Amino acid sequence: xxxDPRGRSHPAYIAFLVHRxxxxxxxxFLPLHFWALGQAITGEAALEGFIRWTDTAVLKFxxxxxxxxxxxxxAGGLRVLALEFLGWRSSQKTLxxxxxxxxxxxxxxxxxxxxx
Amino acid sequence: MSGPQLWMLQRGSAxxxxxxxxxxxxxxxxxxxxxxxxxxxxxxTRGNAAWLAFYAAFALAAGLHGAIGLRAIAAEWLGWRGxxxxxxxxxxxxxxxxxxxxxxxxxxxx
Numbered sequence: 001x002x003x004d005p006r007g008r009s010h011p012a013y014i015a016f017l018v019h020r021x022x023x024x025x026x027x028x029f030l031p032l033h034f035w036a037l038g039q040a041i042t043g044e045a046a047l048e049g050f051i052r053w054t055d056t057a058v059l060k061f062x063x064x065x066x067x068x069x070x071x072x073x074x075a076g077g078l079r080v081l082a083l084e085f086l087g088w089r090s091s092q093k094t095l096x097x098x099x100x101x102x103x104x105x106x107x108x109x110x111x112x113x114x115x116x
Numbered sequence: 117m118s119g120p121q122l123w124m125l126q127r128g129s130a131x132x133x134x135x136x137x138x139x140x141x142x143x144x145x146x147x148x149x150x151x152x153x154x155x156x157x158x159x160x161t162r163g164n165a166a167w168l169a170f171y172a173a174f175a176l177a178a179g180l181h182g183a184i185g186l187r188a189i190a191a192e193w194l195g196w197r198g199x200x201x202x203x204x205x206x207x208x209x210x211x212x213x214x215x216x217x218x219x220x221x222x223x224x225x226x
Binding site: 020023024026027030031034035037038040041042043044045047048050051067070071073074077078080081084085106109110113114 | 127130131133134137138140141144145148149152153154155157158175178179182183185186189208211212215216218219222223226
């Protein structure tokens with residue numbers, strides 16, 4: 001059976017894909033994040049050295065992407081929970097748009113707050 | 117563990133993580149304001165049992181949630197199914213949670 005390809009442009013499918021890919025990237029990043037933090041937190045000087053090591057434009061960009069991914073996965077996950085446990089089916093497009101807006105707003109807030 | 121049990125665990129951990137991620141994102145915003153520094157982070161977490169409990173529970177929920185999610189993706193996209201894979205994902209969950217709790221303890225004891 002072939003699936004109707006028109007479904008792939010539906011906001012709910014795009015939201016499913018964003019939720020899945022953000023979850024995949026976060027799940028792969030998580031052990032690395034925990035391991036690096038565990039290595040760094042042996043004292044204040046070691047942690048400070050690790051933080052200063054991350055003070056580059058490339059890593060700042062990566063951090064912003066991770067914050068956006070985390071916010072996107074949170075918003076998408078709340079949408080899934082609302083759908084499954086509360087039966088909120090009628091306003092899916094609005095919830096998808098709100099999730100996207102929330103993720104980008106969190107990313108912007110992170111960038112605005114970052115730096116000295 | 118059966119499919120429905122894993123589904124419940126995934127949704128239960130998601131509910132816990134929803135709260136945890138909100139706290140984490142707010143903490144990130146506060147921490148990076150004016151520049152991230154070890155002194156500021158440790159001033160908040162060092163010797164603080166409440167933060168230790170929060171981060172340990174957060175790490176446990178994240179480790180479980182991530183591994184169950186990876187298991188579902190691997191089964192659907194790669195066809196990786198069966199007892200051997202289930203045991204491997206359980207190991208990923210335990211290892212990730214253990215690394216997270218180790219980091220949380222580091223923030224408490226540093």
